[in-house]
Amino acid sequence: MLFTRVASLSWRMIVNKWMVVGFLLALLILEFQILRSRPFTQQIHENELGTLPVEAIRAISSNIHKLPLRRDTILNSGSKGDDLVIFYNRVPKTGSTSFMGVVYDLCSKNKFYALHLNVSRNAHVISLPDQMRFARNITTWKEKMPAVYHGHLAYVEFERLGVYKRPLYINIVRRPLDRLVSYYYFLRFGDTFRPYLRRMKQGDKETFDECVERGHPDCKPEKLWLQIPFFCGHAPQCWSPGNKWALDQAKRNLVEKYLLVGTTEEIGDFVAILEATIPRIFKGATKLFNEGGKSHLRKTTSKKPLEQSTIQYFEQSKIWKMENEFYEFANKVFQTAKKRALTSKSGLPEATGKQFFYEKIRPKEPS
Numbered sequence: 569m570l571f572t573r574v575a576s577l578s579w580r581m582i583v584n585k586w587m588v589v590g591f592l593l594a595l596l597i598l599e600f601q602i603l604r605s606r607p608f609t610q611q612i613h614e615n616e617l618g619t620l621p622v623e624a625i626r627a628i629s630s631n632i633h634k635l636p637l638r639r640d641t642i643l644n645s646g647s648k649g650d651d652l653v654i655f656y657n658r659v660p661k662t663g664s665t666s667f668m669g670v671v672y673d674l675c676s677k678n679k680f681y682a683l684h685l686n687v688s689r690n691a692h693v694i695s696l697p698d699q700m701r702f703a704r705n706i707t708t709w710k711e712k713m714p715a716v717y718h719g720h721l722a723y724v725e726f727e728r729l730g731v732y733k734r735p736l737y738i739n740i741v742r743r744p745l746d747r748l749v750s751y752y753y754f755l756r757f758g759d760t761f762r763p764y765l766r767r768m769k770q771g772d773k774e775t776f777d778e779c780v781e782r783g784h785p786d787c788k789p790e791k792l793w794l795q796i797p798f799f800c801g802h803a804p805q806c807w808s809p810g811n812k813w814a815l816d817q818a819k820r821n822l823v824e825k826y827l828l829v830g831t832t833e834e835i836g837d838f839v840a841i842l843e844a845t846i847p848r849i850f851k852g853a854t855k856l857f858n859e860g861g862k863s864h865l866r867k868t869t870s871k872k873p874l875e876q877s878t879i880q881y882f883e884q885s886k887i888w889k890m891e892n893e894f895y896e897f898a899n900k901v902f903q904t905a906k907k908r909a910l911t912s913k914s915g916l917p918e919a920t921g922k923q924f925f926y927e928k929i930r931p932k933e934p935s
Contacts, residue, residue: 649848652680652714653706653735654827657721659798661751662742663832664718670839670857671716671849680849681712685719692722693802699724703731714849723801723821737825738842739799741898742832744792744891745874745882752776752786753871777875789885796894799826815890819897828905829898837917838902841909844919858916 658664668682675682685702687694694702703726706717717735726734742750756772779787793809799818800806806814822829828845830838839857843850882888910917 649846650714651710652846652848654714654716654738654846654849655706655735656716656718656738657723657798658718659739659741659747659795660720661747661754662740663835664740666857667740667835667839668718670853670860671718673856673860674850674853675716678849678851681715683712683715683717685717685721687719687721690720692720692798693807694721699802700729703729703734706735707731707733716849722798722806723825725801725825736827736846738828738830739826740830740832740835740838741795741895744795744888744895745879746832747795748787748792749776749874750871752779755786757871775872777872777878780878780881789882789887792882792885792887792891794891796891799894810886810890812890815894818894822898823901828902830902831895831899834902834906837906837910840917840919841905844909854917 656664656668658668672682674680703724706715707726709715723737726732753776756774774782774784776787785791790809793807796814796818797806799821800814801817801821803814803817805811806817808814828838828841830841836854836857839850840854843853883892909920911920912918
């Protein structure tokens, strides 16, 4: 009888002990899952691990391979380019509609998202709170990745906002006077892309030459000041026409912050370099651009050639000289990228292919 009671008591103690162990293990697994559910940048730090028992850390380490990976962890690996975010902060009247026509046609086929950034009142700058919202949003919106965002917005410095995984910036520039003349007639006569849309200055028959001769504000040299501030950013100095600091900052941003900046005059080569560089997004873009009727989607309906006196008037201005200096700088950078990335085959651009390989890899793999 005594033996039976002792055996029963011992059995209950064993059961209770294992129940306690099971309960503690469940708590540890729960705590680990909570830590794992944090964003990638906030996963377990050393000081947090230091608060866990050594046995718990060993148990977690030995079973971690059995736990399913979160989707954001896979995206952050970047192995398939599924976390790519591209921002095309398009300068008006540089061929951006033609380029985006290619992007929108590719998004379903290449399985990425294309999103237009619509800024209120067609402004090219946004408030600091909106910059923060925008930067946080496009870098964490996992459900809309990979993605190409586009909009008429000046350069936004993501690092300044505490966002260090910034998007890949791309853009296109155009000869400054050609861009302004195109914009002038676009506001008065519209284009072939949306001919039914009534434009702001529709009905004004004054030519650009006549506008210059009469000294009207729509054709002042100050109106050229757009490509420099678009690359310079949101600082007030960027939007002060003729500001030397703005020109220098625009150049710095172009070479340091932009993946690629093309030119309107050679937009086909711009597309070809992008396809060679980011095939996850732009695979098939070159053929579509050259053969799919996308090379000139938007053409201003009425545009008259300029008189020589008008050209000379602008070329004597300080602002034209600065904007043209920036354009020539951008074009030189682009020509270098083109020379290194493309060859010509049957008159069409073609990627040069990989020009490096790995060797002398140590330690050697066991045979």
